[in-house]
Amino acid sequence: MLKPLGNRLIVEFQEVEQVSKGGIILVEQHKEAYDLCKVIAVGPGARSVNDGKTIPMTVKVDDIICINPHSVRVIKFNAEEEYMFANEHDVIAILEDDKVYKKREQQKM
DSSP states (O other), X not given: OOXXXXXXXXXXXXXXXXXXXXXXXXXXXXXXXXXXXXXXXEOSOEEOTTTOOEEOOSOOTTOEEEEOGGGOEEEEETTTEEEEEEEGGGEEEEOOOHHHHHHHHHHHO
């Protein structure tokens, strides 16, 4: 496993089927401009330009975050390993109420 540096995260997209209020499954181009991701690893945090001290990360391992999928960078190692990196400042929100996430996971099954 890789360890991210600075304010970077390693994330994993959560494959959640997007359904409209009427129950219609949305195709790729009609989905929202964000995705849910699970945080796999976090760096120590960015350094302050004022005093050089590390600013601790807000996001923690196993958090479910809302992020713009276009801000995630995919890096492939070997033929089997693929890591997705993002910066903490690209995180739109942390999902604190996991009822929404668990409900989506149950619908997926």
